[in-house]
Amino acid sequence: MAETVxxxxxxxxxxxxxxxxxxxxxxxxxxxxxxxxxxxGAGKSTFFKCVTGLLTPTEGHVFMxxxxxxxxxxxxxxxxxxxIKTQTPNVMDALSVHENxxxxxxxxxxxxxxxxxxxxxxxxxxxxxxxxxxxxxxxHGERQRVELGIVAVADPWLxxxxxxxxxxxxxxxxxxxxxxxxxTHSAAxxxxxxxxxxxxxxxxxxxxxxxxxxxxxxxxxxxxxxPHVRAVYLGKNA
Amino acid sequence: xxxxxxxxxxxxxxxxxxxxxxAGLAIVFGMMKVINLAHGEFMMMGGYATITAVGLGVxxxxxxxxxxxxxxxxxxxxxxxxVIRHLYGxxxxxxxxxxxxxxxxIGLATMIFGxxxxxxxxxxPGFAVGGYQINGYNFFIIVVSIVLVIAMYAIxxxxxxxxxxxxxxxxxxxxxxLGYSPDRIYMATFFCGSALSGLAGAVLAPLVGLVxxxxxxxxxxxxxxxxxxxxxxxxxxxxxxxxxxxxxxxFTFAISPVIGEVALLVAAVVLLRAMPQGITGRxxxxxx
Amino acid sequence: xxxxxxxxxxxxxxxxxLLIWIMPMLITTYTLTVLIIYxxxxxxxxxxxxxxxxxxxxxxxxxxxxxxxxAIAAINIGESTVPMILAVLVPxxxxxxxxxxxxxxxxxxxxxxxxxxxxxxxxxxxVNSTAGPQYVIGNARIGGFNGIPGxxxxxxxxxxxxxxxxxxxxxxxxxxxxxxxxxxxxLLRSSFGRIAVGIRENETRMGxxxxxxxxxxxxxxxxxxxxxxLAGALFANWGExxxxxxFSLGQSAEIIIWCIVGGLGTRLGPIVGAAGLAYxxxxxxxxxxxxxxxxxxxxLVLFVLFLPRGLVPAISGLFEATFGRxxxxxxxxxxxxxxxx
Numbered sequence: 001m002a003e004t005v006x007x008x009x010x011x012x013x014x015x016x017x018x019x020x021x022x023x024x025x026x027x028x029x030x031x032x033x034x035x036x037x038x039x040x041g042a043g044k045s046t047f048f049k050c051v052t053g054l055l056t057p058t059e060g061h062v063f064m065x066x067x068x069x070x071x072x073x074x075x076x077x078x079x080x081x082x083x084i085k086t087q088t089p090n091v092m093d094a095l096s097v098h099e100n101x102x103x104x105x106x107x108x109x110x111x112x113x114x115x116x117x118x119x120x121x122x123x124x125x126x127x128x129x130x131x132x133x134x135x136x137x138x139x140h141g142e143r144q145r146v147e148l149g150i151v152a153v154a155d156p157w158l159x160x161x162x163x164x165x166x167x168x169x170x171x172x173x174x175x176x177x178x179x180x181x182x183x184t185h186s187a188a189x190x191x192x193x194x195x196x197x198x199x200x201x202x203x204x205x206x207x208x209x210x211x212x213x214x215x216x217x218x219x220x221x222x223x224x225x226x227p228h229v230r231a232v233y234l235g236k237n238a
Numbered sequence: 239x240x241x242x243x244x245x246x247x248x249x250x251x252x253x254x255x256x257x258x259x260x261a262g263l264a265i266v267f268g269m270m271k272v273i274n275l276a277h278g279e280f281m282m283m284g285g286y287a288t289i290t291a292v293g294l295g296v297x298x299x300x301x302x303x304x305x306x307x308x309x310x311x312x313x314x315x316x317x318x319x320x321v322i323r324h325l326y327g328x329x330x331x332x333x334x335x336x337x338x339x340x341x342x343x344i345g346l347a348t349m350i351f352g353x354x355x356x357x358x359x360x361x362x363p364g365f366a367v368g369g370y371q372i373n374g375y376n377f378f379i380i381v382v383s384i385v386l387v388i389a390m391y392a393i394x395x396x397x398x399x400x401x402x403x404x405x406x407x408x409x410x411x412x413x414x415x416l417g418y419s420p421d422r423i424y425m426a427t428f429f430c431g432s433a434l435s436g437l438a439g440a441v442l443a444p445l446v447g448l449v450x451x452x453x454x455x456x457x458x459x460x461x462x463x464x465x466x467x468x469x470x471x472x473x474x475x476x477x478x479x480x481x482x483x484x485x486x487x488x489f490t491f492a493i494s495p496v497i498g499e500v501a502l503l504v505a506a507v508v509l510l511r512a513m514p515q516g517i518t519g520r521x522x523x524x525x526x
Numbered sequence: 527x528x529x530x531x532x533x534x535x536x537x538x539x540x541x542x543x544l545l546i547w548i549m550p551m552l553i554t555t556y557t558l559t560v561l562i563i564y565x566x567x568x569x570x571x572x573x574x575x576x577x578x579x580x581x582x583x584x585x586x587x588x589x590x591x592x593x594x595x596x597a598i599a600a601i602n603i604g605e606s607t608v609p610m611i612l613a614v615l616v617p618x619x620x621x622x623x624x625x626x627x628x629x630x631x632x633x634x635x636x637x638x639x640x641x642x643x644x645x646x647x648x649x650x651x652x653v654n655s656t657a658g659p660q661y662v663i664g665n666a667r668i669g670g671f672n673g674i675p676g677x678x679x680x681x682x683x684x685x686x687x688x689x690x691x692x693x694x695x696x697x698x699x700x701x702x703x704x705x706x707x708x709x710x711x712x713l714l715r716s717s718f719g720r721i722a723v724g725i726r727e728n729e730t731r732m733g734x735x736x737x738x739x740x741x742x743x744x745x746x747x748x749x750x751x752x753x754x755x756l757a758g759a760l761f762a763n764w765g766e767x768x769x770x771x772x773f774s775l776g777q778s779a780e781i782i783i784w785c786i787v788g789g790l791g792t793r794l795g796p797i798v799g800a801a802g803l804a805y806x807x808x809x810x811x812x813x814x815x816x817x818x819x820x821x822x823x824x825x826l827v828l829f830v831l832f833l834p835r836g837l838v839p840a841i842s843g844l845f846e847a848t849f850g851r852x853x854x855x856x857x858x859x860x861x862x863x864x865x866x867x
Contacts, residue, residue, distance in 0.1 A: 054736070090734065092727035103724045106717055107736045150735065237692035273636065324831055329636065330581060331830050334786060338777055338826030345820020454775060458647050465640045496655040505647045507641055511631045 002029040003065070005158050005188045006051070013046050020046040021057070022212035030157070033184050035199050035220070036192045038209030039232060040061075044192045045087065047209065048162050052060035052084045053077045064158065081106075083187070084184075085155035086164050089143045093136035097127050097146050100135060104150040121153045125179065141172035148179050158191045165198040177202050200224070245491065251376040253483030255442065259384060260463040260475055261458045262435030267464050268471040269348025269407055269427040271329060272322060275336040277460055279343035280432050284310045284439025285448045286351060289358055296359045307433035309315045314432020318425055324426070338454030340453060347450035355447035375444060384442055386434075391472055403427070407471070428504035462506040468516020472474030482506065531715055538708060540704075546700045555696040557808060559764050562699045564804045565797035566706055566757040568784040572796030573710055573752035575785060577719065579726030580743060583639045584646035587779045588617040588751040590772035592758025594668075598766045600677040602664035605686040613759035614752045621751030625744035632740070643775070650773040673769030680763045699760055703797075706753055711795055713749070722746050749787075783826045787834025800837055819830070 004022070006028040013021035021043045028034055036044045040178055051062055053074040061070045069077055078084060091098050101121055105114035117121040122131050125145055135143055144164065165173050173195075181204060183189055193199050199206065199220065204222045208215040210232050216223060223229055241325065243433025247333075291301035302361045317339060360373040394400035406413040406423050414420045423524045439456075441501040465483060485505045490498030513520050529691035551557055596770040628641055639690045657670025666674060680695065682688040690698055713719045725732045725739055733739050762768050771777065780803070788799020803822065810818035833840055 071740075073733070074730075075736050075738050076731040078734050084734045086730070086734070090728060090731040092724050092731060095724065095725050099720070099724075103721060103732070104735045106721070111717060150731070154735070247615060298832050321827060321831065331834065333636075333639070334782065335827050335830040338783075338823045340829065341779070341819050342825025342827065343823075345817035349817065350756070418858045462640060462644060467634060491584060496651060499651055500648055503644045503651070509634065510637055511627060512643060514631060514633055514637055 001112075002031065004028065004063075005030050005065055006190070007063040008047075008051065009046065009061045009063070010156070011050055011052055011057050011062065013055060014058045015032075019212050024025075024212075024214055026207065028188050028190060030188055031186070033180070033189045033202065034103055034191070035200060035203040035206045036190065036209060037194070037196075037206055037223075038215070042209035043212035044209045045162060046212070047182075048190075048192050052082075052086075052160055054086075057092045067144050068204075073142070081155070083151035083154055085147050085151050085159075085161045085164060086151055087166070087192075089140070089147055091143055091147055091150070094133055094134055096111060096132050097138075098122065098131045100146055101110040101149045101153050103155045104235055108154055121149045124182075125152075127147050139169045140234060142170060144172070145175065145179070148176065152179070152183060155186065156183075157187050158188045160190045161189065162195060163194060164191060167194050173198055173201075179200060239516065240370055243367055244370045245487075247376060247380075247493075249484060250489045252487045253480050254380040256463050256479035257383045257440045257475060258379065258441065260460040260479060261390070261468075262431045262433075262438060263435060263460045264464045264467065264471055265390075266428060266431035268469070268474075269403060269431075270326070271514050272326070272327065272332045272429070273336070273464075274322075275333055275457060275461075276317070276343060276453075277336075277339035277435050278455070278457035279340045279347075280314065280404060280435035280453070280455050281439030281442070282347060282450065282453040282525065283313060283343065284436030285387055285438065285443035285446075285452065286347060286356075288440040288443050289356055289448065292358055296326050298358065300505060302443075303437065304439040307437040310436025310439070311429045311433030314435075315425065315429045318428040323421070323424065338451065340457070344450045344453070350408060351450065353450060355449050357447045358444050360363060360444040382437075385467050385470060386437075387476060394472070399426075448475065456524045458506075459502070462503070466506055466509050466516055467514075468513075468518035468520075470518035474516060474518040477521070478509075481509070481517070530710075534711060534715075535708060537591065538704070542700070542704045542707075545671055546697070550696070552779075553691050553805070555645075556649065556737030557668040557805070559696045560701050560761070561804050562696075562703050563720050563757050563760045563802040564784070564800040565762070566703050567754055567781055568788065568796035568800030569703075569706065569710060569793070570750045570753035570757065572785050572788070572790065572793065573601050573713075573753065574746055576790035576792065577714060577726060578722045578743060578746045580750075581635070581639055581782075582642045582747070582750070583749070583782070584642035584644075584778055585754055586645040586775075586777035587642070587649050588621060588754035588771055589758040589761070589777065589781075590653075590770070591617040591620060591751075591769075592760040593768040594674070594758075595755070596759035596762045597674045597677045598663050598666040598668075601666040601674070604678055606678055606680045607683045610756075610759055612681075613762075614755045617755030617758070618748045618752035622744055622748040625747035626740070629743045638737075643778070646773055646775065646778055650770055650775075653770045653773060663821065673767050673768055675767040677762070677766075679766060688793070692765060693740075695763065699764075702756070705808075706756070707793065707797070710753075714793070718742075718745075735782070772828070780822070786834075787825060787829050789834055789838035789840070792836075792838045795836050795838035799836065802837075 004027055006026070008024055008026040011021055011024040011026070012019065016112060024047055025175060027121065038044050046055065050057040053069070053072050053076065056071045060153065061068055063069065063078070064080060064082065069071065069080070074084065092103070098118055102114055102118040105117040109117060122128055125148070127149065130142065138146070146162065164176055168176065180189060180191070191202070203220040206220045206227050207217045208223060215232065216226060217231055259281065262280065264273060266272055266274050286400040288301045292298050294411045294476055297306065310431040321339065322332060325335055350367070360375040362378055364373045366370055371464070394404055402413065402418050402423065406418070406420065407458070410420055413423070463475070463478050467478035482502050482505060486498045486502040489501035510519070544640055558698070562811045567585070568856060570588070571582060574580045574582060581758035592746060596609045599612045600606055603609060609856040628638060634640065654671050655666065657672060658669040659667065661668045661670070668674065678686065680690045680698065719741060721732070722735060725737070725742060730741050758772065784803055786799070787803060788796030788797065791860040801824070807818055808824065810821055829836065
C-alpha cells in the first residue's frame with residue numbers, strides 16, 4: 001500500500017460570507033496522478049492555494065507525508081520537497097532560462113551540483129537553444145515549459161500544478177503531457193485543469209469540485225459519463 | 239472643567255489640521271494612485287500666495303479661501319500636463335518625479351521670496367476660557383475642515399462629477415470604457431487636489447512662519463495619514479486623522495510636543511505593520 | 527556568464543588605482559574624500575534597491591546612525607578602531623530589526639517607503655530634541671540640533687595619538703570604497719546575490735522554490751545599512767562633527783537621486799551618480815545666480831522623464847551599440863522591474 005503524501009481534513013475557506021472551499025477531505029497516494037476539475041468558481045483554485053500555503057484555510061487541516069502543514073508559508077512547504085506551479089506564469093522575466101532553473105536547483109544543492117542539474121533538465125526539456133535567453137523574450141508555451149523545469153529540477157515528491165496547459169498550442173500540450181508523465185515516476189502530481197481534452201489524455205483518477213465541495217471522485221471515464229457531473233459542468237461548457 | 243474644554247478643543251484642532259493637510263494628497267492618491275511628494279510645496283505656495291495677495295491689499299479671507307486655491311490649482315494643472323501625465327501607472331516613478339518637483343519649487347521660492355521667514359497675523363483674536371487662553375483661529379480651522387469633509391462627501395455622493403469620480407476610483411478602465419476620458423478626469427482631479435493643498439497651506443499660514451522649506455513639515459504627516467487611511471477616500475482620511483491626531487495630542491499633553499510627534503510616527507509604523515492595507519482596508523470597507 | 531571574476535577584480539583594481547592617483551590633480555583631496563564617502567553611501571542604496579528591489583526612503587537613517595555611533599563611541603573610548611566597528615554593526619542590527627518587522631509583515635512598495643521615511647523622521651526629530659544636558663550617553667552629550675563636535679578622529683589602530691587626516695585620510699577612504707566595491711561584486715556573484723536578484727524579479731516564485739524571501743531581504747537590507755553606516759563613520763571623521771541633518775529627509779532624497787541619475791541595477795551607477803551630483807552641488811554652491819536645490823530637483827525630474835535607466839546603463843548601452851559587442855542584456859527592462867518591485 002503506497003504512502004499517503006497529501007491529505008486534507010475538513011478543509012474550509014471562507015471569504016466574508018462566501019464559502020469557497022467547503023469541508024474538503026482529500027487523499028493522495030505517492031506517485032499518483034490526480035486531476036481536479038470543476039466549473040469556474042467551483043473552489044479548485046482556492047483549494048490549491050490553501051494546500052500550497054498561498055492562503056491559510058479558515059478551518060481544517062492539511063497534511064503532507066503525515067506532517068501537519070496547515071498555515072505554513074509557501075516557502076516552508078516548498079522546502080519539504082513540494083513543487084508548485086501557479087496559474088499565471090510565475091518566473092523571473094529578466095533572467096535567463098538557465099538562471100531561472102539554476103535558482104530552483106540551488107535551493108537544495110551546492111553551486112556546482114545545481115549547475116549540473118540545471119543543465120540536465122534543460123536538455124531533457126529541449127530548452128538548450130534558448131538557455132541564455134531572458135524569459136521575457138520567450139513565447140508563452142516556452143515559459144510554461146521553463147516553469148515546469150523549475151519545478152522538476154528540485155526533485156519533488158509532490159507536484160502541484162494549477163492549469164499547466166492554459167493557453168498552449170497542441171504541440172506544447174503534448175510535450176507537457178510527456179513531462180508530467182516523467183514526473184510521476186518519482187512524484188505524486190495534482191493538476192488543477194479546465195481543458196477536458198488535456199484531462200482525457202492524462203488523467204486516471206479525477207476529483208470533481210462543485211460549489212466548494214467535492215462532488216465526485218472516480219476514474220476519468222466514469223466521471224465523464226456521470227450524468228450529475230455532466231449537468232453541473234460539461235453541460236454548461238460543451 | 240475649563241481644562242477639559244481646552245483639551246477637547248486642542249484634540250479637535252489636531253484632528254482637523256491633519257484632515258486639512260492630507261485632503262489634497264488623499265484625493266490625488268485615491269483617484270489616481272499617484273503619491274504627490276510635492277504636496278508640501280503646494281501648501282507652501284498656497285501660503286506665499288496668501289501673503290502676497292494680502293500684501294497687495296486683498297482681504298485675508300478672500301486671499302486664503304479663493305486666491306490661494308486657484309493659484310495653486312493652476313500650478314498643479316501645469317505640473318500635471320508637463321510631468322505627471324507621462325508617468326501614470328508608474329507609482330514609484332511619479333513619487334520620484336514629484337520629489338524632484340518639490341525641490342524645484344523650494345528652489346524657485348527661495349529665489350523669489352528669499353530664504354527668510356515671513357508670515358501674516360491671525361485674523362481672529364484669541365479669547366479666555368476660565369484661566370486659559372484659547373487661540374480663536376483654531377476654531378476657524380476646525381470649521382474649515384468640517385465644511386471641507388461635508389463638501390467632499392456631498393460632491394462625491396450627490397453630483398454627476400462625483401459619480402464619475404467614484405467610478406474612476408474603483409475601476410478606471412471601466413470608466414474609460416463608458417466614455418469618460420481618464421485624461422480629463424485625471425487633469426480635473428489633480429487640479430482639485432492641488433487647489434485643496436493650496437487652501438490648506440493658506441489657512442495654516444497665519445499659524446506658522448513661512449519659509450521655502452516649510453512644505454517638508456507637512457508632507458510626511460500627510461503621506462502617513464493618507465496611506466494609513468487606506469482605499470476609502472473620506473472614511474480613510476477622517477479615521478486615520480482622528481487616530482493620529484488623538485495619539486499626538488495625548489502624548490503632547492502627557493509628556494511633550496516632541497514626544498507627541500514621535501508617538502504619531504511610531505503609531506503610524508505600528509498601524510501599517512498591523513494593517514498593511516490601511517484602516518479602511520480592514521474596517522469601513524464599503525464607505526467612500 | 528559575463529566577465530570572469532578574476533578579470534573583474536583586476537579591472538577594478540587597475541582603474542581605481544589610476545583614479546586614486548589622477549583625481550587629486552583635478553580636485554582637492556578634501557573635496558574628493560567626501561565625494562568618495564557619498565559614493566559609498568550611494569552604493570549602499572544601489573545594492574539593496576538596484577539588486578534587491580527594496581526601495582528605502584530612509585537610507586540616510588543608517589548613514590546618520592553610523593556617524594552618531596562613531597562619534598559617541600569615540601568620545602567614550604578615546605580611540606577609533608572599536609567605534610568604527612560599532613558604526614558598522616549598530617546600523618546593521620537596527621536595519622535587521624526594522625527589516626524583519628517590514629519583510630515578515632510582507633510590506634512592499636509604498637508601504638515600505640512610508641515606514642522607512644517615518645523611521646528616518648523619528649530619528650531626526652528625536653536627535654534634534656536632545657539639546658538638553660540630560661541627554662548623555664556615557665561621556666558624550668547628544669547635543670540636539672547642535673550636533674556632537676570634538677570627538678576622537680581616525681587613528682592608526684593601537685595608537686590613539688597617530689591621527690589619520692588630510693591626504694592619508696583620502697587614501698584610507700578611497701581604499702575603503704574599493705574594498706566595499708569588491709565585496710559587493712563578490713556578493714552579487716555569489717549564490718546569495720543571484721538569489722537576491724531572483725527575489726527582486728519575482729518574490730512569489732522564489733518563495734515557491736523554497737527560499738525564505740523575508741529572511742533574505744532582511745539580510746540584504748542589513749548589509750546595505752552596514753555599508754551606509756561605514757560611510758557615516760567616515761563622514762563623521764571627515765567633517766569632525768555630526769549633526770541631525772545627517773538623518774534629514776533631504777539627505778535621503780539625495781541618495782535616491784544619485785541612484786536614479788547614475789543608474790540602478792549597476793554597481794558603478796550609484797557611485798558615479800553620488801560623486802558627480804555631489805561635485806555639481808559643490809560647484810553650484812560657489813555661484814548665487816540659481817538656487818542649487820532647484821537644479822538638483824530639475825535633474826531628478828528630467829532623468830525620471832527622459833533617462834529613467836540612468837547614466838551608466840545608457841552610456842554602456844551606447845558604447846556597446848557603437849563597438850558592436852552585442853552582449854544581450856535587457857538592461858532597460860531589468861531596471862523597470864527593479865524599481866517596481
